[in-house]
Amino acid sequence: MKPNERLAIPRQKAPELDVLSRINNFSEVTGGFDEETAIREANRCLQCKKPTCRQGCPIGNNIPGFIENLRNGKFEEGYWVIRETSSLPAVCSRVCPHEFQCEGACIRAKKGEAVAIGLLERFLVDWMVKNNRNMARACALPKDKKVAIVGSGPAGMTAAYHLAHEGYPCTIFESLPAFGGMLAVGIPAYRLPRDIINAEFAALKNCGVTVSNNITIGKDITLRQLKDEQGFAAVFVGVGAHSSRKLGIEGEELRGVMHGVDYLRRVCLGEEINLGDKVVVVGGGNVAIDVARTALRTGSKDVFILYRRTKQEMPASMAEIHHLEEEGVRIEFLAAPIKIHGENGRLTKIECHRMKLGECDASGRCRPVVIAGSNFMIEADAIIPAISQNVDHTADNGLAMQITSWGTYIVDPATLQTSVPWIFSGGDSVLGPQTAAKAVYQGKVAAESIKRYLEGMDLQEGRNVRDLS
Numbered sequence: 231m232k233p234n235e236r237l238a239i240p241r242q243k244a245p246e247l248d249v250l251s252r253i254n255n256f257s258e259v260t261g262g263f264d265e266e267t268a269i270r271e272a273n274r275c276l277q278c279k280k281p282t283c284r285q286g287c288p289i290g291n292n293i294p295g296f297i298e299n300l301r302n303g304k305f306e307e308g309y310w311v312i313r314e315t316s317s318l319p320a321v322c323s324r325v326c327p328h329e330f331q332c333e334g335a336c337i338r339a340k341k342g343e344a345v346a347i348g349l350l351e352r353f354l355v356d357w358m359v360k361n362n363r364n365m366a367r368a369c370a371l372p373k374d375k376k377v378a379i380v381g382s383g384p385a386g387m388t389a390a391y392h393l394a395h396e397g398y399p400c401t402i403f404e405s406l407p408a409f410g411g412m413l414a415v416g417i418p419a420y421r422l423p424r425d426i427i428n429a430e431f432a433a434l435k436n437c438g439v440t441v442s443n444n445i446t447i448g449k450d451i452t453l454r455q456l457k458d459e460q461g462f463a464a465v466f467v468g469v470g471a472h473s474s475r476k477l478g479i480e481g482e483e484l485r486g487v488m489h490g491v492d493y494l495r496r497v498c499l500g501e502e503i504n505l506g507d508k509v510v511v512v513g514g515g516n517v518a519i520d521v522a523r524t525a526l527r528t529g530s531k532d533v534f535i536l537y538r539r540t541k542q543e544m545p546a547s548m549a550e551i552h553h554l555e556e557e558g559v560r561i562e563f564l565a566a567p568i569k570i571h572g573e574n575g576r577l578t579k580i581e582c583h584r585m586k587l588g589e590c591d592a593s594g595r596c597r598p599v600v601i602a603g604s605n606f607m608i609e610a611d612a613i614i615p616a617i618s619q620n621v622d623h624t625a626d627n628g629l630a631m632q633i634t635s636w637g638t639y640i641v642d643p644a645t646l647q648t649s650v651p652w653i654f655s656g657g658d659s660v661l662g663p664q665t666a667a668k669a670v671y672q673g674k675v676a677a678e679s680i681k682r683y684l685e686g687m688d689l690q691e692g693r694n695v696r697d698l699s
């Protein structure tokens with residue numbers, strides 16, 4: 231095919247559930263490509279000499295490599311190209327914010343629409359599942375030094391995956407009843423079906439990884455005890471960022487105020503929560519959107535989002551915003567809450583300010599400024615602030631681990647070793663709330679460091695590690 235022919239193919243669309251059939255349940259909204267559509271989309275790739283898409287991918291996946299295999303009908307080979315770099319392709323192909331990562335860096339995005347890299351990756355993974363192919367690398371023979379992994383999110387899963395494939399027995403300790411971190415208790419099932427996460431844990435267990443839930447490190451047992459009493463030679467801490475950031479305004483303690491990740495965690499763990507008919511969500515990122523769409527699915531009728539900037543500044547992906555608006559959630563732009571009013575301990579109204587955009591920083595992001603005297607009231611049954619999260623430090627209880635002013639762990643950027651030499655960390659606990667792919671990358675970097683540490687090798691030598699901060 232000539233480049234002009236490739237350029238003439240329009241970006242292919244994935245099937246989606248229509249609004250009425252998805253709004254009352256948690257069925258997956260976006261479907262995958264069929265074989266014919268996947269090959270047509272793969273034919274849009276120009277196989278650039280300098281594949282910028284690969285630089286845009288936090289894991290550095292060989293994107294042109296798997297696409298070339300796909301368009302030649304070599305689906306299994308294409309899948310294994312992805313597996314060279316990625317421990318969680320089924321997850322990343324569905325939830326990565328592709329428009330800000332690989333697809334944002336695709337050369338075709340400069341003058342039109344990027345190649346649908348995420349959907350092509352998903353096609354290969356789904357094809358392997360549908361055709362009952364073996365999807366995991368062979369396990370290694372066990373070695374004698376064992377590693378503790380604290381937290382079962384993508385960072386911990388990836389560290390365990392790589393260490394187990396080197397033969398190191400690993401135990402993942404998870405404080406919640408469910409495994410998968412924010413993949414399981416944050417991202418709703420309509421974006422990431424739970425059988426995908428369960429399959430990853432089945433593969434880890436198959437390679438000798440032990441998984442223990444309902445154990446909070448720092449409370450039920452300390453990191454020091456894991457090392458001194460239970461014989462773990464090194465520890466990976468991948469505890470994420472699960473502590474909700476507060477709005478810091480009057481009335482936040484009233485009944486009817488619930489923070490975004492706390493609400494999503496409870497729903498994901500099976501609690502039945504109806505927030506009432508009218509729900510106001512505060513924030514402009516993926517968490518706010520997931521909260522709003524989940525509230526609709528748990529019975530709320532009138533859900534809207536308050537965001538203090540405009541649509542252009544929203545950090546959420548365009549596809550998510552599109553789905554949100556399709557489902558009838560309104561976004562009140564340039565507005566921010568200043569006080570929550572209540573009666574008898576329960577919220578009744580939210581007082582807000584109108585905002586305008588002020589000075590912009592070097593990246594072009596403009597500061598929201600209050601418009602004096604613009605106060606207005608919104609009546610609501612619930613308000614859900616979803617304005618970011620901090621790292622919870624229960625895990626390092628009793629150890630003087632160094633942390634940044636943001637509360638994230640200080641690590642060596644090349645090795646992810648913390649200030650305590652036998653402890654390594656990565657993912658949201660180092661980067662702050664970020665993405666699954668960045669957690670996967672850091673889990674892999676940490677696994678390599680832990681292996682070197684256990685084998686008495688130089689941790690730094692020959693490393694070429696991406697700075698994702």
Ligand SMILES: Cc1cc2nc3c(=O)[nH]c(=O)nc-3n(C[C@H](O)[C@H](O)[C@H](O)COP(=O)(O)OP(=O)(O)OC[C@H]3O[C@@H](n4cnc5c(N)ncnc54)[C@H](O)[C@@H]3O)c2cc1C
Binds near residue numbers: 382383406446494
């Ligand atoms: C609602 C929501 C939507 C998101 N959407 C996307 C998206 O679309 N795309 C994307 O790429 N990213 C998304 N993210 C971000 C992504 O999920 C995270 O960046 C990623 O999961 C971080 O991985 P992690 O392994 O570092 O931490 P986590 O996934 O947070 O896992 C940490 C785990 O450690 C456990 N833990 C904490 N403390 C202890 C302790 N003391 N003892 C034992 N266990 C402990 C926690 O319970 C948790 O299971 C979203 C996040 C949220 C909250």
